[in-house]
Amino acid sequence: MTVPAAGAAATAASDATASGTAARGLDLREVTLVHGDGDTAVTALDQVTLRVAPGEFVAVVGPSGSGKSSLLAVAGGLQRPTSGTVTVAGAELTSLTDKQRTEARRRHIGFVFQQSNLLNSLTVREQLLLPLHIDGRLDAAARARADELIEAVGLAHRAGSRPHQLSGGERQRAGLARALMASPAVLLVDEPTSALDRARSAEAVRLIAAQTRAHGTATVMVTHDTAIMDDADRVCEMVDGRLS
Amino acid sequence: MPWSDAPVTSCSVEIPVFLALRDLRFARGRFALMGAVVALIAVLGVLLSGLASGLADAGVSGLRSLPVTHMAFDAKATSEQFSRSTVEAEDWESWSAAAGVERAEPFGNTLVNAQVTAGAEKGEQVNLAVFGMTPHSAMAPAPTEGRSFAEGGGGIVITREIADLGVRIGDVLTADRSEVRLEVVGLLDEPVSYGHIGVVYADLETWRHLHYGLPGELPEAAARQATAVALTLAPGADVSAVERATGTRADTREATFDASPGYAAESSTMALIKGFLYAISALVIGAFFTVWTVQRKAEIALLKALGAPTRYILRDALAQVVVVLVTATAAGTAVGLALGSAMIGKAPFSLSASAVATSAALLVGLGAAGAAVAVRRITAVDPLTALGATR
Numbered sequence: 001m002t003v004p005a006a007g008a009a010a011t012a013a014s015d016a017t018a019s020g021t022a023a024r025g026l027d028l029r030e031v032t033l034v035h036g037d038g039d040t041a042v043t044a045l046d047q048v049t050l051r052v053a054p055g056e057f058v059a060v061v062g063p064s065g066s067g068k069s070s071l072l073a074v075a076g077g078l079q080r081p082t083s084g085t086v087t088v089a090g091a092e093l094t095s096l097t098d099k100q101r102t103e104a105r106r107r108h109i110g111f112v113f114q115q116s117n118l119l120n121s122l123t124v125r126e127q128l129l130l131p132l133h134i135d136g137r138l139d140a141a142a143r144a145r146a147d148e149l150i151e152a153v154g155l156a157h158r159a160g161s162r163p164h165q166l167s168g169g170e171r172q173r174a175g176l177a178r179a180l181m182a183s184p185a186v187l188l189v190d191e192p193t194s195a196l197d198r199a200r201s202a203e204a205v206r207l208i209a210a211q212t213r214a215h216g217t218a219t220v221m222v223t224h225d226t227a228i229m230d231d232a233d234r235v236c237e238m239v240d241g242r243l244s
Numbered sequence: 245m246p247w248s249d250a251p252v253t254s255c256s257v258e259i260p261v262f263l264a265l266r267d268l269r270f271a272r273g274r275f276a277l278m279g280a281v282v283a284l285i286a287v288l289g290v291l292l293s294g295l296a297s298g299l300a301d302a303g304v305s306g307l308r309s310l311p312v313t314h315m316a317f318d319a320k321a322t323s324e325q326f327s328r329s330t331v332e333a334e335d336w337e338s339w340s341a342a343a344g345v346e347r348a349e350p351f352g353n354t355l356v357n358a359q360v361t362a363g364a365e366k367g368e369q370v371n372l373a374v375f376g377m378t379p380h381s382a383m384a385p386a387p388t389e390g391r392s393f394a395e396g397g398g399g400i401v402i403t404r405e406i407a408d409l410g411v412r413i414g415d416v417l418t419a420d421r422s423e424v425r426l427e428v429v430g431l432l433d434e435p436v437s438y439g440h441i442g443v444v445y446a447d448l449e450t451w452r453h454l455h456y457g458l459p460g461e462l463p464e465a466a467a468r469q470a471t472a473v474a475l476t477l478a479p480g481a482d483v484s485a486v487e488r489a490t491g492t493r494a495d496t497r498e499a500t501f502d503a504s505p506g507y508a509a510e511s512s513t514m515a516l517i518k519g520f521l522y523a524i525s526a527l528v529i530g531a532f533f534t535v536w537t538v539q540r541k542a543e544i545a546l547l548k549a550l551g552a553p554t555r556y557i558l559r560d561a562l563a564q565v566v567v568v569l570v571t572a573t574a575a576g577t578a579v580g581l582a583l584g585s586a587m588i589g590k591a592p593f594s595l596s597a598s599a600v601a602t603s604a605a606l607l608v609g610l611g612a613a614g615a616a617v618a619v620r621r622i623t624a625v626d627p628l629t630a631l632g633a634t635r
Contacts, residue, residue: 069631078549078628099553105627106551113630117546119263121270126262133262134552162270178550190631 024089025218026052026075026186031084033070033241044070045081046241052218054185057209059229060222062238068222069190071238075220076109076188077101089185106135110179110217112189112208117175118163124150124174125159131181142181149177152214153207168195172204180215187212189221193228205231263547264564278532279572282611285525286576287583289603290595292521294584296514297599298592303507306373306438307500310383315351315500316473316492325495325503326353326471333468335490344481349383350470352376352451355441356419358426363415370409370417373438374400376451376470383474385445387430389413393447394429400450401430405442422457426450439505440592518603522610530614533565537619541629548627557622565615569608577604 033045044067052058062068073079074086077093086093089108096104105111118127128146132138150159153173163171172192179187189208193201205221209231212219221232229235237244268275316339321328331350339348353375360368377383379395386392390413393399402411411417417426426446436443446454448470453459456466475494477483483494495503502508537544547557577600587593 073628073631076549078631102548102551102553104551105549109551111549111630113546113549117542117630119543119546121263121266126266130262131550134547134550134556138262 024185025054025056026050026220027085027087028071028075029085029087031074031081031086033067033074033079034082043241045074048084048241048243050075050220050236050243052186052220054216054218055213056233057212057219057221057231058234058236059232060220060236060238060243061224061226061229062222063224066238067241068224068238070241071243072111072188072190072220072222075186076111077105106131107182108185110182110184110187112172112175112179112187112192114191115168115171115195118166118171118178120163123160123162124155124166124177127163127174127178128181131178135182146177146181149180152211153177169200169204172196173207176204176208176211180211180217183215184217187215187217187219189219191223191225192221193223193225198227201225201228261560261563264560264567268564268567274536275568278529279568279575281528281532282525282569282572282607283576283579285521285528286573286604286607287580288521289518289607290577290580290584290600291587292514292518293599293603294580294587294593294595295591296511296518297596298594299510299514300501300507301435301594302437302440302592303510304438304501304504306375306436306443307497307504309385309434309436310351310375310474310497311476312347312383312474312497313477314475314494314496316348316475316487316490316494317471317503319487319491319493323503324505325500327505329471330469331471331473331490331492335492336470336473338486338490339473339475339492342483342486344478344483345475345486346478347382347474347476349378349381349474350376350448351383351472351474352448352455353438353471354451354455355439356454358417358419360411361416361418361425363410363412363428365410365415368409368411370406370411371441372406372417373441373443374451374454375438375443375445376448376455377445377474379447381474382476385432388433390428390430392430393445393450395447396449397447398424398426398450398453399429399447400426401432401445402428403432403436403443403445404434405437406444407431407433408442419454419457422453422459424450424453424459426454439507522606525607526610526614528614529565529569529611530618533561533615533618534621537561537621541625544622544625545627545630548625549630554623558619561619561622562612562616565612565619566608569611569615573604573607573611 028048028050031045031048035042035044048071060068060071074081081094088104093101093104122130125146128149129138129142132142150156153176155170155173158166158170192204192208196204205228208221317325317329318331336348336350339345356372356374358370358372360366379393384392385401387401393401411428413428413431415428452462452466487493544557584593584595
C-alpha cells in the first residue's frame with residue numbers, strides 16, 4: 001500500500017477540479033431511496049444529486065428524519081438505492097454485487113460513525129490496523145501510516161489506550177484516523193459532534209476539514225448542528241429527502 | 245470490474261485472527277468462566293471414561309484376556325449365557341473337527357464363595373470367579389509365581405484381586421457347602437476379573453466339582469460337561485453347519501461381554517451419562533457463544549461496514565471458539581488425569597489413552613458444533629445498523 005503525501009493528494013484534487021469532473025470523488029445522480037411499499041412506502045431520498053470533488057468538504061444539515069443517514073448509507077454502499085446511481089472513485093457502486101460493495105467499502109470508503117464506534121478490545125493503534133488486516137495488507141507500511149495518522153489527529157500519547165480510557169473527543173479522532181487508514185476516495189462522517197461539547201465540536205470539525213484537504217478525500221459530513229458549518233466548503237440542506 | 249484492479253497483496257505477517265485473541269484478553273473474565281465450565285466438564289469426562297473402563301475391566305477383563313475369538317454356547321441360552329449354557333464333550337469334539345476351526349476347547353465358568361481354611365488369612369471369606377479349562381489349554385495362563393494347575397487334585401492359580409486379600413501360594417480355600425478343597429499353586433499377578441470378582445484358573449474337573457457343588461466322584465453326565473466351547477476360528481469361517489449339528493451358537497468374544505453379569509447395564513448407564521454430559525456441554529457452549537455473539541452485534545455491524553467480509557468475521561469467531569475449547573479441555577483433561585491417577589486402586593478405575601483422547605475430542609468437537617450454530621448468526625447482522633439510530 002502507498003502512503004500518499006499531502007502534496008500528492010492536493011495535486012490529485014486540483015487535477016480533478018481542473019478537468020471539471022468528480023470522477024475520483026463522490027457522485028450521486030438522481031438517487032431515490034424508498035423504504036417499504038404500497039401505502040406504507042416512505043421516501044427517504046428523493047432525486048438527490050450530489051457531487052463532491054476530491055479534497056472537498058461538504059456539510060449536509062437537516063432535522064432528524066430528513067434522510068441524512070440514508071444519504072450516508074447509500075453513498076457508502078451500505079444500502080442500494082431504489083433508483084439513481086452512486087459513483088465512488090470512478091466506479092459505479094450501484095452496479096456492484098454485495099461482495100464487491102463490501103470490498104469497495106474496505107478500499108475506497110472511510111466511515112466516521114456517530115460516537116466514533118470503536119472496538120472495545122483494541123487499542124487506538126489496533127483500531128487503525130484492523131481495516132488493513134481485514135484487507136490482508138497489514139505490513140510495515142501500514143504500521144507506519146497508522147503511526148502517522150495517530151500523530152496527525154493528535155493521539156500519539158493515546159496510541160496504546162483502549163476506547164474506555166478515551167474521552168469523547170479522543171474517540172472521535174481515533175475514528176477519523178481509522179477512516180483514513182485505507183486512503184479512501186470518499187470520507188463519510190455521521191454526526192461527529194453528537195457526543196461533544198461546543199468547543200470540542202468545532203475542534204473536531206476543523207480536524208476533519210484539515211484531513212480532507214491533506215488526504216484529498218471527497219468528504220460528506222451530515223449533522224443537525226448548524227453551528228459547525230464554518231469549515232465546510234459547501235453546505236447543503238436536506239428536507240424531507242430532498243437536497244438543496 | 246473496477247474494484248478488482250487494486251492489487252491484493254497477501255504479505256501479512258499477522259496471525260489470521262486479529263480481533264478474536266484481543267477480545268479473549270479484553271473479556272478474559274467472561275471467557276475464563278466459560279473455560280472453567282468446559283474444563284470441569286473435561287475433568288468429568290476423564291473421570292467417567294476412567295470409571296467406564298474400570299468397570300469394564302472389572303466386568304470382563306477375564307474374558308478379554310482369553311486367547312480365543314469366539315465362544316459357542318448352548319443355542320437355547322440367549323442371555324447370561326455363562327450361567328445358563330451347558331455344552332457336552334460331543335459338542336467340543338464336533339467343533340474341533342469342523343472346517344475353519346483352529347482350536348476348540350471346553351471352558352467352564354462359575355462363581356463360588358470360599359473360605360480360607362489354611363493360611364495367614366484363615367477364616368477370610370473370598371468370592372471366586374472360577375475359569376475351568378484343561379491344564380494344557382491355550383487359555384491356561386503362565387503363572388507369575390508358583391506353578392500351573394494340574395489335572396485333578398484341586399490346584400488353582402489365583403490372580404491379583406484374590407492375592408490382594410492376603411491369599412498366598414500354599415494356602416487352602418474351601419468352597420462353601422460342597423466343601424471342595426482348593427490349593428493355591430500359582431499366582432498370575434495381573435488384574436483379571438469377571439463380574440467384579442477376581443478370577444481363579446482351575447482344571448475342568450475341579451471346576452465341575454465347584455459348579456455342581458459335588459465333592460467326591462462326579463456323576464457320569466456331569467463329568468462330560470462345560471459351560472461353553474472356547475473357539476479360535478479362522479477369519480471368515482462359516483460355522484453354521486456345526487452350529488446346527490451341535491445345537492450351539494458361536495458368539496464373538498466381544499459379544500460374550502454382554503453375558504457377563506451387570507456388564508451391559510453398567511456400560512449402557514455410563515454411555516447414557518457420557519452422552520448427556522456431551523449434549524449438555526454442547527448446549528452450554530452454544531448458549532454462551534449465542535449470548536456473546538448477540539452482545540457483539542454492534543461490533544459485527546461495524547466490522548461489516550468497514551468492509552470485512554462475513555467469512556473474515558466467521559473465521560475470527562470460530563478461531564476464538566477453538567482456542568477457548570482446546571485450552572479449557574486440555575487443562576481439564578490434565579486435572580482429570582491427575583485426579584484419576586489418584587483413584588486407581590481405590591475404585592474400579594483405569595485410564596486408557598484412547599478413551600481419554602476420545603472424550604476430549606468429543607468435547608471439543610461437539611462444543612465447536614454448538615458454538616458454530618451460535619456464531620452463524622453473524623451472517624444475519626446488517627452493516628447498516630452501524631450508522632446508529634435512523635433519523
